[in-house]
Amino acid sequence: MSDTETQIDVVYLWVNSNDKKWQNKRRNSFDIFLKNDKDNIALYANTDGRFRDNGELIFNLRCLENFFPKHGHVYIVTDEQRPAWLSQNKNVTIIDHKDIIPNKVNSIFASANIESYIHHIPNLSENFFYLNDDIFFGMPVDKQWWFDKELKYFYDNEPHDEYSELQSMLLSPINASIQSKLWLKEKYKNYKHQNIALAHAPRPYKKSLLFKIEREAIDLFNKVRSTNFRSWKTPAVLVDFVPRWLEHHGYAKIKQMHTLYIESGSNDIETKLDQLTQEFGKIPFFCINDTCDNAKASDKRLLLVKEKLQKILPKKSSFEI
16 A cells, blocks of 8 residues: 555644734735625634634644654645744645645635645645644544544534524534534435534544545535635534534544643633643643634733643654754
């Protein structure tokens, strides 16, 4: 078997929010979005926390090297940028949006749009993980467990109400669940839906199945690709619909599992970071979601997160200069 048939690559989405050129693109693009689609903007779609780089990718790659040293190639998907700290490493490739998005004209600030193209990355292995940079492996990775027989996905802790249409005042993960239910129930009369959003977790995929799903549900893919900022009318496809389609067809299992989800803007941030210290190395994964919204980069909560990650992951990875 070739390397691309046996290895497990890792794909990240990343942005340097401190880049002045990128900031200008974001500002100008959002002005245009508001003129055309003001009523469609999703909750927190343009807060600084949605894009802020608090050093997560550096620590994420340290986790990767620590807990999954036999990973395949690493792809970092970004918009005309490159991390200043990234070494010239033959095991990592920067993928610009235009490399995978056909006829790209406008800059895109909706991760749901960008991630819908990641299976188009040239030379990507059949089996791969997709990670946002705030989702970390927290213990040694057993690739057989993640990929053999059934791909593994995870439910959030709390169920949501029953809805018959998308809701403008609900968070994107819930709207993604609603969209999945509506599409899959219409397509498959025996489909059974759990009214629970999917957890922030590493997501394993098979490239060939993603191409198959894209062909079958091209309407949903085109829909999420139609806007360059997060809209409540165009919820994510890759992180909710795809796992549910895969489970319905017997390729995956969506499970409940103890996970650690941390919000940097929450009142219990210190308690949760202490819990992370205690459980680090013993939990499959954890997420540190930036919910400080428009706080300054010097906000003590953001500094606390970075300090804690530095303490539990002090050793540089081979990806760093």
